[in-house]
Amino acid sequence: MDTLSVILLYLILCLVAGIAGRNRRIGFWGFLFSSICFTPIITLLFLYCAAPRKVDGPRRRLGSGQA
Numbered sequence: 001m002d003t004l005s006v007i008l009l010y011l012i013l014c015l016v017a018g019i020a021g022r023n024r025r026i027g028f029w030g031f032l033f034s035s036i037c038f039t040p041i042i043t044l045l046f047l048y049c050a051a052p053r054k055v056d057g058p059r060r061r062l063g064s065g066q067a
Contacts, residue, residue, distance in 0.1 A: 010040070013035070013040035013041075014032055014035040014036050014040050014043075015032065016040065016044075017031050017032065017034075017035040017040045017043045017044050017047060018031045018032030018035065020044065020047055021043075021047050021050070023052060024047065024050045024051070024052060025050060025051055025052075025054075026050070031043055031047060034046070
């Protein structure tokens with residue numbers, strides 16, 4: 001494997017960690033930057049322990065006709 005392939009694989013794993021963390025408290029960008037700074041493996045372990053984002057309640061869709 002050449003250097004470019006290793007860097008590309010690393011960035012793909014960082015994107016996977018970011019996508020996996022998009023419904024967590026720090027979101028996509030937080031997990032993406034943490035996986036770039038640390039490693040995607042450490043970030044995925046942190047993602048496993050991270051709390052999901054809190055939802056305030058059911059959301060209404062616009063134009064649903066309910067008041």
